[in-house]
Amino acid sequence: MATNILLTPAPLSRILRFDIYSSSNLRKLRPKSPIFLTITTARASVRAAASTMSYDEELAAAKKACSLAARLCQKVQKALLQSDVQSKSDKSPVTVADYGSQAVVSYVLEKELPSRPFSLVAEEDSTDLRKGGGEDTLQRITKLVNETLASEGMNNKSPLSDEDILASIDSGKSVGGSVGRHWVLDPIDGTKGFLRGDQYAIALGLLDEGKVVLGVLACPNLPLQPLSGQGQQTFPQKVGCLFFAKEGAGTYMQSLDGSPPTQVHVSATENPEEASFFESFEAAHSLHDLTSLIAKKLGVKAPPVRIDSQAKYGALSRGDGAIYMRFPHKGYHEKIWDHAAGCIVVTEAGGIVTDAAGNPLDFSKGRFLDLDTGIIVTNQKLMPTLLKAVQESLKEKASAL
Numbered sequence: 001m002a003t004n005i006l007l008t009p010a011p012l013s014r015i016l017r018f019d020i021y022s023s024s025n026l027r028k029l030r031p032k033s034p035i036f037l038t039i040t041t042a043r044a045s046v047r048a049a050a051s052t053m054s055y056d057e058e059l060a061a062a063k064k065a066c067s068l069a070a071r072l073c074q075k076v077q078k079a080l081l082q083s084d085v086q087s088k089s090d091k092s093p094v095t096v097a098d099y100g101s102q103a104v105v106s107y108v109l110e111k112e113l114p115s116r117p118f119s120l121v122a123e124e125d126s127t128d129l130r131k132g133g134g135e136d137t138l139q140r141i142t143k144l145v146n147e148t149l150a151s152e153g154m155n156n157k158s159p160l161s162d163e164d165i166l167a168s169i170d171s172g173k174s175v176g177g178s179v180g181r182h183w184v185l186d187p188i189d190g191t192k193g194f195l196r197g198d199q200y201a202i203a204l205g206l207l208d209e210g211k212v213v214l215g216v217l218a219c220p221n222l223p224l225q226p227l228s229g230q231g232q233q234t235f236p237q238k239v240g241c242l243f244f245a246k247e248g249a250g251t252y253m254q255s256l257d258g259s260p261p262t263q264v265h266v267s268a269t270e271n272p273e274e275a276s277f278f279e280s281f282e283a284a285h286s287l288h289d290l291t292s293l294i295a296k297k298l299g300v301k302a303p304p305v306r307i308d309s310q311a312k313y314g315a316l317s318r319g320d321g322a323i324y325m326r327f328p329h330k331g332y333h334e335k336i337w338d339h340a341a342g343c344i345v346v347t348e349a350g351g352i353v354t355d356a357a358g359n360p361l362d363f364s365k366g367r368f369l370d371l372d373t374g375i376i377v378t379n380q381k382l383m384p385t386l387l388k389a390v391q392e393s394l395k396e397k398a399s400a401l
């Protein structure tokens with residue numbers, strides 16, 4: 001009996017439900033027979049299409065949210081008044097832009113994806129804003145957020161109140177984890193760079209069942225052209241990059257003002273001597289002496305390119321440099337929002353991100369990464385050599401203590 005397989009142009013959801021051939025019937029077919037291969041291939045492609053398509057709406061919402069948050073941050077950075085800087089209980093700086101960016105991203109995601117359950121793991125919360133003396137800062141944030149949303153024609157009929165802003169900021173209290181979907185947001189990664197007028201990033205990732213499945217990095221001060229040495233700009237260039245990546249679909253970059261996206265790939269450098277490496281601008285965030293020992297062992301000639309934030313992941317994903325190393329001082333716990341978006345932006349561009357023992361980063365364990373010693377990032381060809389140099393250098397450092 002000829003089995004005519006009707007692949008009617010039904011909506012994907014119906015095709016998925018209407019199994020072309022139930023698995024039990026499939027088992028009755030002779031494996032490798034033409035009909036068996038046709039059906040299994042069709043099922044696989046429908047599933048693959050469904051899985052990448054299932055994040056399209058989320059990616060569009062994430063790009064819109066990060067681009068709007070970037071607009072708010074650029075405005076604040078331009079007119080950075082001292083009153084906009086506070087320090088949190090952990091003594092790290094936070095600005096009205098950090099809070100404003102978090103409120104914008106959370107508001108836009110909820111607005112653009114109304115039918116989706118909403119869970120957000122984000123860096124900031126409203127504790128300090130609710131304390132006495134926080135009122136005028138809160139009013140500045142509310143005004144900034146409403147102006148930013150109105151510039152996109154969003155909610156200008158009913159501006160958000162101070163309470164709405166506090167609620168939006170506090171929607172980021174989820175602990176994430178290995179079940180379900182969770183957005184992971186660093187509203188300004190590289191606040192110190194932001195305050196210095198240097199690099200910073202709005203970093204938004206999506207966790208699904210503990211895995212990062214999409215990531216967006218808005219880097220308002222990153223030049224569209226490749227970074228020259230030392231990461232500083234040699235002459236005024238067009239700046240403002242938006243990187244985005246979705247599981248299995250590659251990494252793309254476009255200008256923040258919306259040029260057509262181009263696909264990017266990590267550097268193909270195989271010879272460490274030709275490689276350059278990124279590291280934190282802040283010596284307090286990464287052991288510069290250790291990274292220079294590793295670089296020497298590798299024979300890297302170029303000096304380190306030290307820039308703030310996950311802009312490093314973005315620059316590496318498009319091949320500006322071949323290696324990124326991060327070795328926090330003892331006792332520091334890396335947070336998932338400092339790496340989720342950057343990690344998928346690099347891996348979907350053909351790179352590898354591991355801890356110092358070569359394990360992939362595990363984002364499923366809550367708000368922190370439990371990793372071994374540090375984070376190393378490079379392309380497939382250089383990773384074995386880098387890992388070896390890292391482990392030898394860590395041993396040497398340990399025996400020198």
Ligand SMILES: Nc1ncnc2c1ncn2[C@@H]1O[C@H](COP(=O)(O)O)[C@@H](OP(=O)(O)O)[C@H]1O
Nearest residue numbers: 188189190191192280284285308309328329332
């Ligand atoms: N002692 C430390 N060691 C490592 N990272 C640290 C640190 N103190 C702060 N950080 C993190 O480093 C991030 C900036 O990364 P980079 O060093 O690549 O610029 C900061 O993000 P925020 O600016 O969002 O707070 C902060 O989370």
Ligand SMILES: [Mg+2]
Nearest residue numbers: 092093123191
């Ligand atoms: Mg911070």
Ligand SMILES: [Mg+2]
Nearest residue numbers: 186189190338
């Ligand atoms: Mg950060």
Ligand SMILES: [Mg+2]
Nearest residue numbers: 123186188189
């Ligand atoms: Mg931050």
